[in-house]
Amino acid sequence: MARVYNFSAGPAALPESVLQRMKDEVFNWQGTGVSIMEIGHRTATFQDMLALLESKIRKLMNIPNNYKVLFLAGGGQGLFSLIPMNLTAKNKAVDYFVTGIWSDRAAKYSKRYADVNVVTTATSSNIPDKSTWKLNPKAKYAFYCPNETINGISFSQIPNTGNVPLVADLTSCILSQNIDVSRYGVLFAAAQKNLGIAGISLLIIRDDLLDEAYDSVPDVFNFKSQSENKSLLNTIPTFPVYMMDLIVDWVNEQGGVAKMEQNSLAKSSKLYKAIDESSFYNNLIEIQYRSRINIPFSLPTQELLDNFLLEAEREGLKYLAGHALVGGARASMYNAMPEAGVNSLVDFMKYFASKYA
Secondary structure, three states: OOOOEEOOOOOOOOOHHHHHHHHHHOOOHHHOOOOOOOOOOOOHHHHHHHHHHHHHHHHHHOOOOOEEEEEEOOHHHHHHHHHHHHHOOOOOEEEEEEOOHHHHHHHHHHOOOOEEEEEEEOOOOOOOOHHHOOOOOOOOEEEEOOEOOOOOEEOOOOOOOOOOOEEEEOOOOOOOOOOOHHHOOEEEEEOOOOOOOOOOEEEEEEHHHOOOOOOOOOHHHOHHHHHHOOOOOOOOOHHHHHHHHHHHHHHHHHOHHHHHHHHHHHHHHHHHHHHHOOOOOEOOOOHHHEOOOEEEEEOOOHHHHHHHHHHHHHOOEEOOEOOOOOOOEEEEOOOOOOHHHHHHHHHHHHHHHHHHO
């Protein structure tokens, strides 16, 4: 079966060249005679790869020396809990920007360990003006999700929280635009959207935040313990780490994060133009809060939506259904989505609208 264009929100599309490289190496990794799925995480070969991967990520994201880079299992939702567990033993006051389903869930998980203050709550179309925000200047950290995959809402700028360290869930937008890491206390991203496949997460944490965990936190979930053991305290998911390494190489080969950002702007502009110029499709989010990565849109009726999804799949445009909590359609366009895929989607949308309008 021919490859299709995969618009899934995650696990998401992977570059074909990465899949081919994985295929070529899967039986014999780096001349070891064994698969990466068989390699021991304590072998020198694997540890060299992990150290080099960290070095490449540091260079790609321009990570300052006073930040640790960790590779952790548990995914984004696991980190929703691990972050308050690791940061609030001495100060339980935390701020949360609730701008969509994922940040709302993060806030709810955090309430088990900390005292949560909701700074602001987004509407279906925007993030309230910063003049209305209720920031706590004594909070241990302020959590936000720059890009909400389900709601299609994103921050146009990094929120200013003064001296309160920012914690950001970059799962859906990491490596899609340049960011100033020094503006943050903690950054994290599950891998299955822009960093590879499910099973591993990247966490970047400022040194001074490493000794704030509850005594009850197990060592395998303790950021300081994992840092001291170079993310190898326990058996790390070796294959997902390998896939992250391939993705980082691919991003560098394409021209780095600046090129990824350029591509992202081009792809999203094309799709939003098709939506905005049509009376058939609709996106209600105010322009400055629109996601470049996950673009939801609606059709006039549920019957038309069902037909749209069915016919799109026949054309090789897959996984365009919106999340079950919000409905509608949604196109997720991570770094691996080629512009040709967006062109095909736009062409199909115009055809479908002319057929059924």
